[in-house]
Amino acid sequence: MELSLRRILALAIKEFLSLLRNPASRAVLIGPPIIQLLVFGYAATYDLKHVPFVVYNQDSGRLSRDFIARFAGSPSFEMIGDVQDQRALQRAVDSQTALMAVSIGPQFTSDLEQGRTSHVQFIVDGRDSNTAALALGYAQTIVTAFNREHLAPHSRAPAATVVLDRAWFNPNLESRWFIVPGIAGILTLLVTLLSTGLSVAREREMGTFDQLLVTPMNPQEILAGKALPGFVVGTLEATLIIAVAILWFRVPFTGSFWALYLGLFCFLLSSIGIGLMISALALTQQQGLLGTFLFMVPAIVLSGFATPIANMPKVVRYITLIDPLRYFLVILRASFLEGAGASLLWHQYWPLATIGILSMIVAERLFRGRLG
């Protein structure tokens, strides 16, 4: 059985036309991904800004006002008011008007002036414990800075050490630099999966699949014809998104485009392979869409897009090994931020290529099974 390039191309062109003929399908391929990249690029950040807080200050001294001013003046916090008693404080936190409450006792200034330790309570809303933990961390930094200035002279530590920390690849620790390349990966996966995952089911529902079967094409040719548009659409889509990430979000691109596109090729190979597997299994478009979803959602969650893979339990970490998005996110982030070339990314390329080839073989088997 030999493959005819002419037949594959003919089918690919037909696939393209059926994807692009409908103006609505054309629009959803370009519009939503770009809008999503813009909105999510700004929205998805772990850097806290304007955390609303209230103050319950029972101290009338100068130092407590100085202490509060440091919080009110910090870009991470936004003071929304004073409360006069414990009940009002509780109401503010309960109703989520304030995410944090600072409660200062009546002895604050006098304690400090007489060299005693004063205790300040920070109450945070644990309904979102990640934000709560981050806010507490920021608050601690401000308290430490305050302490350094008010440290009594006799209490110097014996070993005079300082921590000098530097962050490589992202000196100001901007989470946008981390998140935007991640969104680029997600959107590329979404577009490729949808454009291949539903293609066979659509033909089945419309009855044109039978027509395809009576053509001289063999299953491999049909698969190749169905895969080709996915490559083209995926490459164009990824290029567009990467351009927006560089030109609009100004995420520095320090690596090599050659290494990134080699990674993109391997990633498209695996996501199209999985899309074709779903396509071969699904009898209706609804099933195809469901399959796409059932694959996509865990693939995003387990990719390390929002939460690090290193924090996952061992069993879950093994599952992430079959997630193509996991490897592509490393390639994207390494190409953008770390300046990595192809030689450093070898460990990401080969699993992607393996997943791609295996899923293509399985898709071909499934496809033949369905034909017989």
Next chain:
Amino acid sequence: MTWMRLTGLIRKEVYEIVRDPSSIAIAFVLPLALLLIFGYGVSLDARGVPIAVVVDHPTTLTASFIGQLQQSRWFVPIHYAGEAQAQKAVTDGSAAAAVWLRNDFTRRALSGSPAPIHVIVNGVDANQARIIENYLNGAWSVWIEQQAQASGIHTRAPVVAEARVWFNPAMRSRDYLVPGLIAIIMTLIGALLTALVVAREWERGTMEGIMVTPSGKMEILLGKLIPYFVLGMGGMLFSTLMAVFLFRVPLRGSIPLLLACSSLFLLTALGMGLLISILARNQFVAGMVAIVATFLPAFILSGFLFDIHSMPKVVQLLTHVIAARYFVGLLQTLFLAGNIWSIIVSNCLGLAILCVLFLGLAVIRFRKRLD
């Protein structure tokens, strides 16, 4: 509108659900799989972070500092012979950070001139890098305290911050992730269940069959809505049971209130799906729009993972049209805090407005006409 025609349409929809079990899979398998993956897989708490350590001139002082890092449950120190190897470990990701104590560290520290502890973190994952910096500074403060006590010098901090975390004192991230996750799963279920059904009827041409019957458009829409509402509420109940009994998330609010809020949300989500499918008339477009307009915004814009206050003002405004935003707030409060009316009323109001909007638009845009 007649009862008989409505029940007939509902019966037809139930047959379709039973015949193609993918709808039942959406309602029950999706929550099961996702809750398991998220519940066990998603965590922002770092543990056992590998950290490269280079000590040029080992002394008891340096040993006690490294010992402090070792003792904390956050770090696993790995010794490297030189700075170059440690830097390579940070670059290739085998260590998340590197700590370097130079030759003159002990001498300078004991003579009282500041002795630098050089720290390099890999900043690619900025959030994680910041958490590691905080942990390192924490371990360093504890070490300073211990050194001071050992040498009998009285130290104390002027201000001590006491943290109180309400509603979730142990800061179990699972307790807040699971309620938020239920909101996301229900968004998915609601949109998926309906987004496809109307578009499918258009594509297969069976919509024409329904058009020629005497059923009015309200009957057709209700006939679509009611069966999927029942299916969706089943999924909601199932998710709640898993949250309470499997993940041990406390449920402090009242159960009838939880059911009422969930019904309101489910109606909104189904309304949105219905609207998408009426507008799209094509399953590819409906599916793409359903993912793009429901799942991803619910994941990123609902406040489930990323803090809404920290987003730019324009994006904050945009979150008000995301139904999941209100539901995440409702669920986190009902599960962890209890019946706090100010939150429940304001969020339900937001949901009710969206619900009327989506269902109203669906009714207006759905025409019993072939064109």
